Amino acid sequence: MSSQIVPLIIIGVSVLFILGIKFLSSPKTARLGNLVAAAGMFIALCALLKTDGSSVWSHGWSFNYTLIVIGTIIGLIIGALGAYSVKMTAMPQMVALFNGLGGGAAALVASLEFIKGAHSGETVPTSITVPMLFATLIGSLSFSGSIIAYLKLEGKFEKPMTFPGQNILNGLILLVILGLCGWLTFNASGGNAILAFVVVFSLALFFGIAMVMPIGGADMPVVISLLNSFTGLAVAADGFAIHNNAMIVAGTLVGSSGTLLTLLMCKAMNRPVTNVLFGAFGSSGGAQAGAAGVVGTVKPIQADEVALLLAYAQRVVVVPGYGMAVAQAQHSVRELTEELGKRGVEVQFAIHPVAGRMPGHMNVLLAEANVPYDQLIEMEQINPSMDRVDVCLVIGANDVVNPAAREDKSSPIYGMPIIDADHCKTCIVMKRSMAAGFAGIENHLFYKDNTRMLFGDAKASLNALVAAVKAS
């Protein structure tokens, strides 16, 4: 392939990436968007250029090429197994893991280039050392941070881990890293440089762990989104270092759109991003603070009674939460809503922006259960009409319907937008027990006069409801 055509191909590939992301932001074209981006990736692979301008594929075969093929196939198998075996509830973890691998790869690529430059004995220009160091730093941080985020979402050390002076220690580590990077920028040659580089790499790995450890499990989506944009920037920096424009464009697009996505997520939770990263939200101190304003008693209800309420209601709104997904109750929910639909009851789903473990996670889970997406109404659209809803069915959701966010200034979630489930005529909360939610905050909704609690496994309760509605 002539080297004049390749830059044109890369421009085409960039357009495909941009269109792909664009299509991904509308439900109708989202799947196409993903395929468009994948096609761009394939074309870019075919046109892969070496630093000296020759095509990678034009060289004679060597052992290195065998390694490339074997490595790619191993990665393909790992990726495919992960992508097709993961349960939809565990989707956020999977994204975190893939992101971590990307970050690790970015750090390794930069390291190899760095070591090569240091061994050559020649002076490496700062326009190369700066992006290399940046990619190493951000990539390895993203790698270790994503693994911790993965483990946290898997339920390992879910609680935030904090100790006094943590932010100061992290700050000191960061200072050491930046100091070494500053020195390396101008002294990227010789044995000392490699030693300093290894220290930077290790400290960055450690910093990724130290950065994510104090953040609670509930905030992991924001962390993953942020690390996703970090990896994008690391890839772009690698693109600068090895002169690959496709990597610069793709990495930068991910970096900037990922940053915006992170900010949008924080906005949905009404918390500044700095608060998420340094606030250690959901720690035990915050959990007790919310319990103060609770008045009233918890009133249990039986399934038959709920079925009657539902069957003779005009308008029913379901507020699904992560608990519903964990109980694998999506299909039972759809069955119930279909049964109610047949009886002429208007059924809608109220989707909180951060329902599930990640914005949009709930939509994916309901889509998997064949709930048509035009039945899913976003929080801002449904809230004004909540007082005209006869029955609001809260299934496994907790913090996103907690009125403390509106009423209790001392609550750690005060100010977070919520679905006004307490405004409807009767609110049924389906819950396994009285345990607190993911954020560890007492829920005022459970004690309201118009709230009834239906205790038990969500799936079993829903099946009982379906049977009872059919019978009535």
Add this chain to the structure above:
Amino acid sequence: MDTNVLFIFILAVFVGFEVISKVPSMLHTPLMSGTNAIHGIILFGGILVLADADTTLAMVLGFVAVIFGSANVFGGFMVTDRMLQMFKKKK
């Protein structure tokens, strides 16, 4: 320093912001997953450095980078497609 490359970078920053500014929150997860797949282009970086690797250390590190990048790009696109194939309208 090649300023053209910086030019590309700056424009890409703004394009990245613009294209997703109107995305509904229901698509945040697929979008994150899709962009996650796009930075899997780091596989190319891995291929390029492995193609030129001449020491055992470089080969081992490059090999790991290729595996990581490949898992990122293939897994990323597949998992996103699996999520998105479920978004259907009522028949």
